[in-house]
Amino acid sequence: MRVFRAIGRLVKGTWWLFVGMVTTTKHFLRRAITIQYPKERFEQWPRFRGRVAMVAGDDGGHKCTACAQCIRVCPAACITLERHKEGGVKGFVVDGYVIDIGLCIYCGLCVEVCNFDALAMVPEYEMSVYDKAELVYDIPKLLSRQLEPEFKK
Amino acid sequence: MATDTAIHTQEFQVNMGPQHPSTHGVFRMVLTMDGERVVDCEPHVGFLHRSMEKMAENRLYIQFLPMADRIDYLSSLFCSVAHCQAVEQLMEIEVPPRAKYLRTMFMELNRIASHCIFFGVFALDLGAVTPFLYGFRERELTMDLLEMTTGQRITFNYPRFGGVAADLPDSFFAVAEKFLKVFPGRITDYERILNENEIFLARTKGVGVVDGARAINYGWSGPNLRASGVNFDLRQNMPYEAYGELGYEAVVLSNGDCYDRYLVRILEMRASHALIKKCLEGLPDGPIVKEKVSKFPKVPAGEVYARVESPRGDYGLYLVSDGTNKPYRYKLRTPSFNNLSMIREMLPGVYLADVVPIFGSLDVILPDVDR
Numbered sequence: 001m002r003v004f005r006a007i008g009r010l011v012k013g014t015w016w017l018f019v020g021m022v023t024t025t026k027h028f029l030r031r032a033i034t035i036q037y038p039k040e041r042f043e044q045w046p047r048f049r050g051r052v053a054m055v056a057g058d059d060g061g062h063k064c065t066a067c068a069q070c071i072r073v074c075p076a077a078c079i080t081l082e083r084h085k086e087g088g089v090k091g092f093v094v095d096g097y098v099i100d101i102g103l104c105i106y107c108g109l110c111v112e113v114c115n116f117d118a119l120a121m122v123p124e125y126e127m128s129v130y131d132k133a134e135l136v137y138d139i140p141k142l143l144s145r146q147l148e149p150e151f152k153k
Numbered sequence: 154m155a156t157d158t159a160i161h162t163q164e165f166q167v168n169m170g171p172q173h174p175s176t177h178g179v180f181r182m183v184l185t186m187d188g189e190r191v192v193d194c195e196p197h198v199g200f201l202h203r204s205m206e207k208m209a210e211n212r213l214y215i216q217f218l219p220m221a222d223r224i225d226y227l228s229s230l231f232c233s234v235a236h237c238q239a240v241e242q243l244m245e246i247e248v249p250p251r252a253k254y255l256r257t258m259f260m261e262l263n264r265i266a267s268h269c270i271f272f273g274v275f276a277l278d279l280g281a282v283t284p285f286l287y288g289f290r291e292r293e294l295t296m297d298l299l300e301m302t303t304g305q306r307i308t309f310n311y312p313r314f315g316g317v318a319a320d321l322p323d324s325f326f327a328v329a330e331k332f333l334k335v336f337p338g339r340i341t342d343y344e345r346i347l348n349e350n351e352i353f354l355a356r357t358k359g360v361g362v363v364d365g366a367r368a369i370n371y372g373w374s375g376p377n378l379r380a381s382g383v384n385f386d387l388r389q390n391m392p393y394e395a396y397g398e399l400g401y402e403a404v405v406l407s408n409g410d411c412y413d414r415y416l417v418r419i420l421e422m423r424a425s426h427a428l429i430k431k432c433l434e435g436l437p438d439g440p441i442v443k444e445k446v447s448k449f450p451k452v453p454a455g456e457v458y459a460r461v462e463s464p465r466g467d468y469g470l471y472l473v474s475d476g477t478n479k480p481y482r483y484k485l486r487t488p489s490f491n492n493l494s495m496i497r498e499m500l501p502g503v504y505l506a507d508v509v510p511i512f513g514s515l516d517v518i519l520p521d522v523d524r
Contacts, residue, residue, distance in 0.1 A: 009351075012349070012351075013351035016349040016350055016351065017350065017351065019345050019349075020345060020346045020347075020350060022345075023342050023345045023346055024283055024346070027287070027342070033290055033293075045297075045300050045301040045304075045322075046301075046322075047300075047301060047302070047303075047304040047319070047322065048300060048304055048305075049304040049305050072449070073213070073215060073216065073448070073449070074216075075212060075216040075217070075218075075219055075220055105219055105308075106305065106308075107218075107219035107308070107310045108304060108310060109215065109216075109218075109219065109310070112318070112448075113448055121304065
């Protein structure tokens with residue numbers, strides 16, 4: 001009896017090994033889904049939240065009004081803003097706007113709370129640098145990449 | 154000639170982790186061994202402690218939303234949905250039906266992604282490399298769907314107080330249809346490779362058996378509990394979001410060994426697939442976010458307990474608000490911690506080789522344990 005059971009197990013085990021091999025062979029003959037990264041690249045979906053960028057206005061400059069809503073919402077506190085009041089001008093004047101990409105967690109909340117569409121997430125993901133100081137993005141650097149913001153509120 | 158044939162052994166200790174590949178993160182077990190047998194196991198957790206609860210208490214409600222994604226990064230949507238549910242319950246916000254359906258659908262997609270990882274990693278722990286690649290391949294499909302809607306692949310930051318952040322893009326439906334068509338066949342492939350494989354059966358059947366009563370005593374939840382024959386699933390027993398309308402029947406198996414814990418997850422992937430299909434078919438029109446909910450809400454004073462069925466089990470969140478814009482107390486009840494708590498009782502008596510399948514079948518994730 002034990003012999004028969006052992007033979008039965010052997011046959012069953014071999015059969016399921018065979019089924020598994022057929023499955024893997026089928027996949028082996030398919031086209032590979034991996035890509036060779038530095039040579040080939042994925043195309044990002046338009047909404048992909050890469051890094052934060054400033055949206056250029058009609059004059060090519062930024063649209064920030066220094067309302068500081070983005071600073072209020074930022075969970076990582078990576079945005080710094082310098083502003084001052086000036087006589088005759090309504091609101092604030094922006095002196096400097098800096099985002100430390102090294103601290104940013106790419107949540108996109110700053111883009112969402114911005115009432116003036118001054119910020120957008122652009123699908124850029126290769127931001128490695130050799131020096132940490134290069135990760136601090138100021139206004140010209142934030143304006144350097146322009147894309148139609150698809151991630152609508 | 155009469156000799157003493159018994160070999161006298163000495164107990165010794167083996168450190169497993171914190172850098173061991175099959176501890177899925179940084180988890181350390183000090184195993185006291187008697188030859189091949191485990192005598193005692195001393196688990197050490199806390200290597201990944203990031204004081205999430207305290208971080209929540211020091212941030213605005215909206216600021217913790219992307220952070221909640223990082224509590225359990227393989228199923229991050231569940232944590233942020235629970236966060237939103239707690240705030241919505243205190244503020245008495247009714248979420249629009251479309252937002253409910255969207256949340257449900259993406260939670261199920263995220264569940265599939267998480268179970269795919271479990272499938273791959275569990276098989277990898279047992280020495281099979283192919284399922285790992287298959288699991289990650291299918292996870293990529295769900296990630297694509299999540300990425301094109303939410304904008305991220307892992308930390309989605311998708312739900313908002315009173316709804317969700319974004320509606321489906323136009324290209325979503327074609328990709329989703331392709332995924333729904335392809336995925337059942339892929340699960341069949343998974344089953345063909347592992348379900349009846351002799352080596353896999355030998356290493357998982359009857360290993361690490363936990364009966365239902367013991368599982369309940371230790372506060373187990375999720376697939377681990379259902380593998381022990383307890384019919385409890387929040388989606389079925391306490392429906393939230395759109396589960397009540399969709400209807401869901403929990404997958405329950407009875408043996409409570411490593412194999413059943415594996416099989417429950419495979420069957421749940423099929424159930425999730427059916428739910429996503431139902432969601433897409435019955436997706437109501439309308440707004441995706443409730444009007445006039447502040448981005449920086451002041452939550453009325455009170456206490457609330459929100460719970461969701463995450464891929465690892467019952468994810469609970471106890472929130473105490475004192476009426477300001479920050480939580481007063483933010484207590485997390487993460488499923489992985491409770492599921493892991495039995496490891497000290499499960500391990501004594503088993504072989505060293507069985508430690509890996511037992512630990513792997515619990516499907517704990519260490520950031521969720523330590524949080």
